Amino acid sequence: MFQKVSFKDPYFQNLDIVRFLSAIMIVFLHSYKGWIAWNENTFNKYIAQIINNFGIGVDIFFLMSGFLITYLLIIEKNKNTTLDIKKFYFKRILRIWPLYFFLIIISPLILIWIKYPSPENYVSNIFFVGNYEIIASEKWKYPFAHFWSICVEMHFYLFIPFLINNISNKKIVSVIILLILGSIFFKMYAYKNLGWFSIYLNTLSRIDLLLIGSLGGVLYSKNSLYYLKLNFFYRVIFFIIFVLILSVEPVTKYDNFIEAGFKNYIYIVIPIILILDYVFNKNNMSKKTNLLNYFGKVSYGIYMYHNFLIPIIMIKFQSIFKIKSFFIFILLMIFFTILISVISYKYFESYFLKIKSSLS
Numbered sequence: 001m002f003q004k005v006s007f008k009d010p011y012f013q014n015l016d017i018v019r020f021l022s023a024i025m026i027v028f029l030h031s032y033k034g035w036i037a038w039n040e041n042t043f044n045k046y047i048a049q050i051i052n053n054f055g056i057g058v059d060i061f062f063l064m065s066g067f068l069i070t071y072l073l074i075i076e077k078n079k080n081t082t083l084d085i086k087k088f089y090f091k092r093i094l095r096i097w098p099l100y101f102f103l104i105i106i107s108p109l110i111l112i113w114i115k116y117p118s119p120e121n122y123v124s125n126i127f128f129v130g131n132y133e134i135i136a137s138e139k140w141k142y143p144f145a146h147f148w149s150i151c152v153e154m155h156f157y158l159f160i161p162f163l164i165n166n167i168s169n170k171k172i173v174s175v176i177i178l179l180i181l182g183s184i185f186f187k188m189y190a191y192k193n194l195g196w197f198s199i200y201l202n203t204l205s206r207i208d209l210l211l212i213g214s215l216g217g218v219l220y221s222k223n224s225l226y227y228l229k230l231n232f233f234y235r236v237i238f239f240i241i242f243v244l245i246l247s248v249e250p251v252t253k254y255d256n257f258i259e260a261g262f263k264n265y266i267y268i269v270i271p272i273i274l275i276l277d278y279v280f281n282k283n284n285m286s287k288k289t290n291l292l293n294y295f296g297k298v299s300y301g302i303y304m305y306h307n308f309l310i311p312i313i314m315i316k317f318q319s320i321f322k323i324k325s326f327f328i329f330i331l332l333m334i335f336f337t338i339l340i341s342v343i344s345y346k347y348f349e350s351y352f353l354k355i356k357s358s359l360s
Contacts, residue, residue: 003226003227003228003229003280003281004223004224004225004226005220005223005225005226005227005280012068012279013293014278014279015064015068015275015279015296016292016293016294016295016296016297016299017278017292017293017296018060018064018275018278018279018296019061019064019296019299020292020295020296020299020302021057022057022058022060022061022064022299023057023061023299023302023303023306024057024302024334025054025055025056025057025060026054026055026057026058026146026303026306027302027306027333027334027337028051028054028330029051029052029054029055029057030146030306030307030310031306031310031329031330031333032048032051032052032326032330033052034310034311034314035314035326035329035330038314038318039326042326043326046247047247049246049247049248049249049250050243050246050247052250053246053250053251053267055251055252056246056251056267056268056271058149059209059264059267059268059271060268060271060275061149061303062149062152062153062206062209062210062213063209063210063212063213063216063268063271063272063275064213064275065153065156065210065213066156066160066209066210066211066212066213066214066215066216066217067213067214067216067217067220068213068217069156069157069160069214069217070160070164070213070214070216070217070218071217071218071220071221072217073088073160073161073164073165074164074169074217074218074221075221077164077165078169078221082165083161083164083165085161085162085165087359088157088161089157089161090359091356091359092157094352094353094355094356095300095352095353095356096150096153096154096300098348098349098352099300099301099304099344099348099349100147100150100304101126102348103143103304103305103308104122104125104126104144107122107143107144107308110143110308110312111143113312114311114312114315114316115315116142116143116311119141119142119143119144120141121133121134121137121141121144122144125144125147125151128150128151128154128155129151130144130147130148130150130151131148131149131151131152131201131202131203131206132151132201132202134148134197134201135194135197135198135201135202138195138197142307142311143307143308145307146303146304146306146307148201149206149303150304151203152201152203152206152207152210153210155203155207156203156207156210160210160214163175163176169218169222172218173215173218173219176211176214176215176218177215179207179211180208180211180212180215182204183204183205183206183207183208183211184208184261184262185261186202186204186205187199187205187208187260187261188257188258188260188261190202190205190260191254191256191257191259191260191261192257196252196254199252199254199260200252209264209268225276225280227273227276227277227280227281228273228276228277229277229281230273230274230277230281235274235277238270238273238274239270239274241270242270242271242274245266245267245270246267251263251264251267252264294342295338297345298338298341298342298344298345299341300349301340301341301342301344301345301349302337302338302341305337305340305341305344306333306337309333309336309337309340310333313329313332313333313336314329317332
């Protein structure tokens with residue numbers, strides 16, 4: 001059942017759909033938490049636990065980002081013998097910074113409109129250390145609470161091109177594995193000495209999944225990446241197992257230092273199996289793109305905008321329309337998040353993406 005990936009695809013069309021689904025998981029999670037902050041929780045405890053574990057969508061984002069960035073860097077290095085690191089950073093800035101800083105700039109207006117207190121963590125997010133500000137305060141502060149993952153990704157970008165550029169292709173796998181082990185040991189240290197917020201938010205703790213993605217990118221570039229080829233029956237079985245695992249207990253609940261170091265891998269292994277099959281199994285491939293592919297392209301906007309919209313819809317819509325159903329609320333959240341993200345992508349982000357594409 002194990003198959004070696006036998007083709008090279010610099011685009012990975014199906015990953016767009018995975019991106020979108022991961023983003024929707026995060027929207028669902030944060031919308032649910034926002035809903036129960038204002039309303040009674042009427043969900044079955046197992047359903048509630050599954051939703052509370054949708055934060056694993058961020059882990060999936062990290063895996064995909066590590067994979068894609070590393071693979072493209074290696075391809076460039078193999079082609080040109082060295083990397084244009086300045087161009088790499090300029091391209092990353094063009095993709096991430098415009099929307100990121102746009103939201104920071106307009107956030108005071110949003111806070112005034114919904115009569116919400118200022119979070120007082122603008123500076124930490126401007127300098128991409130918002131995750132460490134949350135660790136220090138041990139508080140999630142609207143509207144920037146979800147920016148922590150962007151901070152972690154930016155920290156990853158600080159070293160990954162230098163790693164790929166200066167480590168030989170023969171040694172790179174060993175170096176990445178050592179870095180992953182270092183992240184695991186840091187999580188175990190954090191459990192004993194630093195606390196939950198450091199396990200969950202510290203870049204040294206969260207870099208492991210980006211590096212596992214990087215490892216996949218390296219193996220793919222070496223024609224050494226294998227995946228478990230699944231038929232429909234086994235995909236359903238793996239999916240059911242995954243849902244059952246999510247229903248048991250919080251992914252981020254750590255009862256000992258071993259769980260702090262390794263527990264997240266128990267939850268992420270099935271998504272990895274399913275994603276590899278979905279992306280590399282030729283039976284899943286189509287020459288046509290669809291609406292979900294497009295939504296995958298705007299998934300960065302979906303992730304960035306959704307948290308701003310939760311209190312807006314709760315405060316403004318609920319006061320007018322008296323929303324009593326979570327399902328109506330989540331439908332409104334998904335609809336408006338996608339709508340705003342599409343508009344943002346087409347009329348704002350695309351300008352910077354065209355400049356980025358011209359540098360390729």
